[in-house]
Amino acid sequence: MKAPRVPDGLGGPLSEPLFQRLALIGMGLIGSSLARVCRRKGLAHEIIATDSSSAVRARAIELALADRVMETAAAAVEAADLVILCAPVGVMGAIAREIGPRLKPGAIVSDVGSVKASIIKAVAPHLPSMVHFVPSHPVAGTEQSGPEAGFSTLFFNRWTILTPPEGTSPKAVARLASFWTGAGAYVEIMQPAHHDLVLAITSHVPHLIAYNIVGTAADLEEVTRSEVIKFSAGGFRDFTRIAASDPTMWRDIFLNNKEAVLEMLGRFNEDLSALQRMIRNGDAEGLFDLFTRTRAIRRGIIEQGQETAAPDFGRRAGET
């Protein structure tokens, strides 16, 4: 079901490309969206793509996502002045080992992984000293995966966080920031460890508890799966969206941001115990107080353009 195209604010191509040759390693949701926006905005003169899956490479060719699609990451990075790793967190180190010796001196290497400290640890040792490693994380996505799922406005009005390790060339950071700005994103610079803590609460723990409650509901015996599905409009279905995200990507995120996730999950559990006690004790005032406080954050998210104000996410927009 394809909705009619609506105008967006991303606009047309820059007067000249920011990079000569961009190599995208991985053509999933993020990699293929980057390919699309780079083409549309003319961010790179030439786009080279690859993916570890031959089926995905074939789709990338059919969809004309890049100027050339190579069979290996090592071949794809040849002469590239910007290389972006768009692969699950768990394979970033292996890709870095493969491409390290083939990187052009002076090239900028980046990635789009959802954790940063562990990626830096896995990737940096494999990169030669004359390339600039500027890790990035575009905080954008949908529950869908693969080269068909991407679209050029995925990053528009969303934040991309750069976490350059100490000593990174400020010029390289600024060039990469311009690239993300060109893709429609806002850019913020952060320490890797702080990034991992912020994302643990804004993304990783939400996914974890969404996966968890969907799992709980699926395993019940007193309530059938058919009942869960029928009556999901009571709130449950909101959780199923992010619990339908790519399993490999999310497995890697939890394995690679263990400490921050467990820390934030600990806070969540403490608060949930308190809330459980309020229900057990019939603490009407405590419940009302929490349920009132939580509205303010959504208002902030809507006001800052990170969410739609339409009721029910606009699922049934236009009904009267």
Add this chain to the structure above:
Amino acid sequence: MKAPRVPDGLGGPLSEPLFQRLALIGMGLIGSSLARVCRRKGLAHEIIATDSSSAVRARAIELALADRVMETAAAAVEAADLVILCAPVGVMGAIAREIGPRLKPGAIVSDVGSVKASIIKAVAPHLPSMVHFVPSHPVAGTEQSGPEAGFSTLFFNRWTILTPPEGTSPKAVARLASFWTGAGAYVEIMQPAHHDLVLAITSHVPHLIAYNIVGTAADLEEVTRSEVIKFSAGGFRDFTRIAASDPTMWRDIFLNNKEAVLEMLGRFNEDLSALQRMIRNGDAEGLFDLFTRTRAIRRGIIEQGQETAAPDFGRRAGET
């Protein structure tokens, strides 16, 4: 921001009304949506409305939601053959006490509360024996409240659960089922206690953990509120929608479905502890397995028309 009106499947008026006079006690999201759909589908010859708030009554008059808007529930139910209580769970008993002596013999009394056993306990004793009490729960809603928030297709393609107490007239149950079918809903009959268990997992616990994580995020010191807002597109914002629901309504639900909620929350907590252990132990296979299993339920929900298949809830429909 009003999206363009799209055609819907609710259709036009019935050839003749199912009820002569419908009294709606409460003009919030549900009551005002009922008023709209009853008008549009001609489900009742005459619609009488009331609300405990004079401001809401005034809005109901401005919006022409009913034929007449009365100042009290007692006045509103006069000569009505269908009375529906559309008020927070905690005040249902008091309304029943007020209207009991004024109900027309043979009238059907229903409600739209999200818990059923405790409402039956609170309401039934106040109703005279010659009226039929058929509790109902339309599993539909948005995070918005008040008479402006309602719309005629709120119940369309959603399930309404009827929980008639033992001994209820089957004819009264069938008449009320026709009413909900006329409003576009599917109807299911259930034991009150089973309803409360099903809704605990499909609605009440999801709301509870959404309120909880939004509260956790709001209270952090290492991560600022501004960071939570900026980077909420990573998943957190999905939770803020249901955590923006009406605080009075939700306080009452948790106070009145304590046992089922604590039971389901216990299951959720057990599963979350197991998941926490998987992360701590780096159990890649266990994580992957859960994250794969949870996709099936969403597929079921989409296939059965209870959810949109558009990525990201269709928040940015039409982008390419």
